[in-house]
Amino acid sequence: MPKLVWLNGQVMPLESAVTSVADHAHLYGDGLFEGIRIYNSRVWKLDEHLVRLYHGIRFLGFEMSIGIGELRATLLDVCKQAQISDGYIRLNVSRGTGLGLDPKGIDRTPNVMIMVSTLALYPPEAYEQGLSVVTSSIRVISSDALDPRLKCIGRYGANILAKQEANRMGAGEALMLNAQGQLAECTGDNIFLISNKVIRTPHGSCGILKGITRDTVIEIAEEAGYKVEETFLSLFDVFAADEAFLTGTAAEVIPMINLDAKNIGDGKPGAVTKDLMARFRHQTATTGVAF
Numbered sequence: 501m502p503k504l505v506w507l508n509g510q511v512m513p514l515e516s517a518v519t520s521v522a523d524h525a526h527l528y529g530d531g532l533f534e535g536i537r538i539y540n541s542r543v544w545k546l547d548e549h550l551v552r553l554y555h556g557i558r559f560l561g562f563e564m565s566i567g568i569g570e571l572r573a574t575l576l577d578v579c580k581q582a583q584i585s586d587g588y589i590r591l592n593v594s595r596g597t598g599l600g601l602d603p604k605g606i607d608r609t610p611n612v613m614i615m616v617s618t619l620a621l622y623p624p625e626a627y628e629q630g631l632s633v634v635t636s637s638i639r640v641i642s643s644d645a646l647d648p649r650l651k652c653i654g655r656y657g658a659n660i661l662a663k664q665e666a667n668r669m670g671a672g673e674a675l676m677l678n679a680q681g682q683l684a685e686c687t688g689d690n691i692f693l694i695s696n697k698v699i700r701t702p703h704g705s706c707g708i709l710k711g712i713t714r715d716t717v718i719e720i721a722e723e724a725g726y727k728v729e730e731t732f733l734s735l736f737d738v739f740a741a742d743e744a745f746l747t748g749t750a751a752e753v754i755p756m757i758n759l760d761a762k763n764i765g766d767g768k769p770g771a772v773t774k775d776l777m778a779r780f781r782h783q784t785a786t787t788g789v790a791f
């Protein structure tokens with residue numbers, strides 16, 4: 501599938517899209533990103549992603565010259581040019597270019613990149629059979645160091661280490677706890693547990709990225725009549741649960757069937773998970789911003 505990139509005002513093939521090696525995201529992780537899905541030639545939750553990005557831009561004090569409306573129109577235009585009806589958009593913004601940590605000393609013209617491509621995070625059979633997960637020894641970055649709502653490139657070092665642990669153990673994902681030992685999230689997804697048809701997920705203050713898919717699934721579940729609680733959960737709660745699943749833009753909704761080689765419930769995707777997956781697929785197939 502061809503990959504098309506818009507970089508600082510110009511559309512080009514992936515191979516030609518280059519920035520300076522002194523880009524501040526390259527040198528220090530001083531950048532933000534969003535991963536956004538395209539379903540049926542519509543960009544799903546586009547405005548939610550753009551709002552999260554611009555909140556991060558304001559928090560980090562980037563001197564962004566392109567406004568949210570212009571970036572939105574540009575992104576839709578690039579999608580049209582890429583002609584990918586079901587795909588994945590990577591939107592990156594870095595602070596600027598220059599050596600040295602201090603933003604004062606660099607060219608603070610942000611590098612803005614939109615890449616339209618495709619992405620399958622997990623193999624198709626994992627959506628049918630469920631995912632094996634291991635508990636990572638890597639904790640999420642403390643929220644008093646870096647606010648978890650900041651989808652900052654630099655924070656993903658911890659998540660990549662955790663993902664490598666999962667790879668070494670032959671698992672699909674790694675579950676990260678916070679410094680208090682409470683459940684936080686997986687490397688690129690939020691976690692949900694289900695007990696007696698009550699759906700529970702770690703509270704926003706547990707050091708999680710408050711995922712857009714997480715918020716959507718909470719809405720879908722409540723509309724369907726399920727009780728949903730955002731709360732504080734421990735590893736014990738995972739094994740006391742009947743079912744579990746993960747959510748994320750790249751992951752979508754995927755059943756989690758075991759943790760550290762111990763089954764959750766009967767070790768198969770559960771009925772509530774399957775119901776929510778079907779409702780989620782219906783929503784992604786029928787909503788979004790057309791291009």
Ligand SMILES: Cc1ncc(COP(=O)(O)O)c(C=O)c1O
Binds near residue numbers: 686689710714748750
């Ligand atoms: C660490 C982390 N948690 C959760 C999520 C899920 O967030 P969203 O549903 O907004 O994609 C992501 C996805 O980007 C992530 O990187």
